[in-house]
Amino acid sequence: MWTAKLLLISVAVVGPASPGFPKVIPTVGEVWPHPQMISQGDTYMIVRPSTFKFSVTGKDCDILQEAMKRYKDIMFQSSSHLKTNPKDIWRKDEAFSGYLDTVSINLMQPCEEYPHHDMDEQYEIKIDSPDQPGEGVILAQSIWGILRGLESFSQLLVSDGSAYQAKSTQIRDFPRFPFRGFMLDTSRHYLPISKILEHLDLMAMNKFNVFHWHLVDDQSFPYESAVFPNLSKEGSYSSIHVYTEKNISDIVEYARLRGIRVLPEFDTPGHTMSWGPGQPGLLTTCYKDGEPDGTYGPIDPTNNDNYDFLTTLFTEVTDRFHDHYIHLGGDEVSFSCWQSNPNISEFMKTHNISGEYEKLESVYITKLIELVSHLPNKNGYLVWQEVFDNGIQIAADTIVHIWKSETVPAGWKKEMSKVTQAGYKTVLSSCWYLNYIRYGDDWYKYYHCDPHDFEGTDAQKQLVMGGEACMWGEYVDGTNLIPRTWPRASVVAEKLWSSAAQTNSTEKAVPRLEEHRCRLLDRGFRVEPLWPSFCMSDVDL
Numbered sequence: 217m218w219t220a221k222l223l224l225i226s227v228a229v230v231g232p233a234s235p236g237f238p239k240v241i242p243t244v245g246e247v248w249p250h251p252q253m254i255s256q257g258d259t260y261m262i263v264r265p266s267t268f269k270f271s272v273t274g275k276d277c278d279i280l281q282e283a284m285k286r287y288k289d290i291m292f293q294s295s296s297h298l299k300t301n302p303k304d305i306w307r308k309d310e311a312f313s314g315y316l317d318t319v320s321i322n323l324m325q326p327c328e329e330y331p332h333h334d335m336d337e338q339y340e341i342k343i344d345s346p347d348q349p350g351e352g353v354i355l356a357q358s359i360w361g362i363l364r365g366l367e368s369f370s371q372l373l374v375s376d377g378s379a380y381q382a383k384s385t386q387i388r389d390f391p392r393f394p395f396r397g398f399m400l401d402t403s404r405h406y407l408p409i410s411k412i413l414e415h416l417d418l419m420a421m422n423k424f425n426v427f428h429w430h431l432v433d434d435q436s437f438p439y440e441s442a443v444f445p446n447l448s449k450e451g452s453y454s455s456i457h458v459y460t461e462k463n464i465s466d467i468v469e470y471a472r473l474r475g476i477r478v479l480p481e482f483d484t485p486g487h488t489m490s491w492g493p494g495q496p497g498l499l500t501t502c503y504k505d506g507e508p509d510g511t512y513g514p515i516d517p518t519n520n521d522n523y524d525f526l527t528t529l530f531t532e533v534t535d536r537f538h539d540h541y542i543h544l545g546g547d548e549v550s551f552s553c554w555q556s557n558p559n560i561s562e563f564m565k566t567h568n569i570s571g572e573y574e575k576l577e578s579v580y581i582t583k584l585i586e587l588v589s590h591l592p593n594k595n596g597y598l599v600w601q602e603v604f605d606n607g608i609q610i611a612a613d614t615i616v617h618i619w620k621s622e623t624v625p626a627g628w629k630k631e632m633s634k635v636t637q638a639g640y641k642t643v644l645s646s647c648w649y650l651n652y653i654r655y656g657d658d659w660y661k662y663y664h665c666d667p668h669d670f671e672g673t674d675a676q677k678q679l680v681m682g683g684e685a686c687m688w689g690e691y692v693d694g695t696n697l698i699p700r701t702w703p704r705a706s707v708v709a710e711k712l713w714s715s716a717a718q719t720n721s722t723e724k725a726v727p728r729l730e731e732h733r734c735r736l737l738d739r740g741f742r743v744e745p746l747w748p749s750f751c752m753s754d755v756d757l
């Protein structure tokens with residue numbers, strides 16, 4: 217009933233006479249990701265950009281002030297198209313329930329400075345609810361909940377051509393998983409800072425809360441260090457393909473204001489080719505026929521200077537990024553170079569681990585973990601699954617990041633069972649490698665993947681912190697990051713925020729996802745289409 221009426225108004229004012237035959241008819245004013253609890257009535261209030269304001273009735277802070285400014289812009293971005301409506305047509309409509317000129321923001325607890333692993337993101341929204349008729353309220357214990365609530369509120373507004381309508385609504389919402397991450401890779405290609413910020417905006421609009429930044433890898437070292445400036449001098453693609461201390465603090469600040477943690481990854485001992493030229497002695501010298509062959513392998517675990525180097529570097533890194541966690545990598549360590557090096561063979565003999573290269577890796581990771589847990593900030597850490605698979609001793613509160621796909625070797629479901637049975641926390645990425653693309657609707661499989669879909673007790677399921685979508689950068693730079701990633705990532709966002717029952721049907725998701733894609737496009741993001749269809753703003757792309 218309601219939807220039909222609203223569509224009629226909108227079509228009459230801005231729409232075409234005939235909608236053609238799009239594959240999907242979008243919903244109108246539905247929130248993505250789906251709130252845990254939402255009920256809506258048949259009446260609506262009118263929001264007029266010229267008179268609307270937020271009013272702080274609880275605690276206040278810079279994050280809140282910035283957010284209110286930002287959301288007024290987001291909500292009324294397209295209001296220049298609104299036609300003034302002197303006749304006040306709504307008054308004649310029996311569903312019209314008054315003007316919503318003020319929305320109160322009621323933050324109960326003082327703001328925290330940085331988002332963190334245990335942050336509280338619950339919130340409530342009331343618009344013209346039975347207990348507060350004619351009013352609009354966003355309420356939360358924590359600033360992070362207020363941010364999520366503002367996003368949902370902004371999505372409830374629907375333009376009718378001369379103002380915005382907001383249905384009478386009650387929402388009680390909270391995330392299913394505390395860790396809802398997205399990984400970008402800035403080593404295979406440099407990503408412009410403006411694109412990273414745009415990506416953070418989109419993350420906030422989809423309620424992601426962890427930006428996992430895979431900063432460096434074999435191909436380039438764009439992180440500009442003050443303690444070891446030679447790393448990026450020798451290891452970046454060029455002197456302008458770097459992230460300076462200032463650039464990093466800007467990105468961390470931008471993310472903080474949106475309730476997004478920035479989790480840096482410095483992957484070792486493999487994936488470190490670009491580190492070598494700026495730090496002689498760090499990488500293992502590879503041998504052929506008894507002679508160095510001019511190539512290098514993973515970090516040399518037998519050189520004690522390397523642990524001092526890592527302590528100094530990671531002290532700087534953890535200081536710059538503020539998050540309690542750091543990602544230590546540990547994936548895909550190739551043993552062939554270690555095998556070729558006579559000094560390493562000698563070391564292994566004296567340690568009684570001849571021929572057991574997993575044990576050599578273990579020597580390295582154990583020392584790395586030891587030094588990281590004694591950094592001034594007492595950091596926690598994530599590691600890729602191989603660290604667990606290779607039987608390396610890890611601290612009890614390590615988060616094991618599962619990435620290998622269904623086919624290798626026993627599948628992520630068995631891996632989740634094993635990791636949680638051993639008592640470790642975990643984050644799942646296996647089914648959300650968005651860098652794999654193909655023709656057609658690849659988002660269905662992202663929506664069908666559920667991090668709790670493995671054999672295990674309730675206690676084991678409790679150890680699942682959430683999941684993370686990854687966009688590896690071999691074929692991605694500033695030209696295609698945003699369209700290739702979005703709205704495909706929105707699908708992962710909903711799986712991680714909304715309840716299992718709310719996300720068990722792709723059929724129900726389709727018209728909502730279509731609305732959400734058009735919404736992001738309306739907001740100025742060049743996000744790609746999902747199927748044959750149209751949005752009102754796609755004529756101006």
Ligand SMILES: *[C@@H]1O[C@H](CO)[C@@H](O)[C@H](O)[C@H]1NC(C)=O
Pocket residue numbers: 443444445446
């Ligand atoms: C950086 O490299 C230059 C030569 O390339 C060297 O002279 C200098 O000592 C290095 N600095 C550090 C801190 O290692």
Ligand SMILES: *[C@@H]1O[C@H](CO)[C@@H](O)[C@H](O)[C@H]1NC(C)=O
Pocket residue numbers: 409410460461462463466
């Ligand atoms: C990155 O930081 C440098 C200074 O450290 C600054 O000159 C440059 O403008 C920054 N880039 C952006 C995009 O902010």
Ligand SMILES: *[C@@H]1O[C@H](CO)[C@@H](O)[C@H](O)[C@H]1NC(C)=O
Pocket residue numbers: 501559
């Ligand atoms: C191997 O060890 C010897 C003596 O311990 C040392 O002189 C040499 O530099 C080392 N070579 C490499 C490649 O680490």
Ligand SMILES: *[C@@H]1O[C@H](CO)[C@@H](O)[C@H](O)[C@H]1NC(C)=O
Pocket residue numbers: 566567568
């Ligand atoms: C290695 O093994 C030998 C003989 O089994 C033993 O004498 C020695 O103490 C061991 N060394 C280490 C470092 O464990």
Ligand SMILES: *[C@@H]1O[C@H](CO)[C@@H](O)[C@H](O)[C@H]1NC(C)=O
Pocket residue numbers: 716717718720721
């Ligand atoms: C999906 O969830 C609904 C409850 O919201 C339930 O009735 C239905 O059986 C579920 N379907 C599947 C396939 O799990």
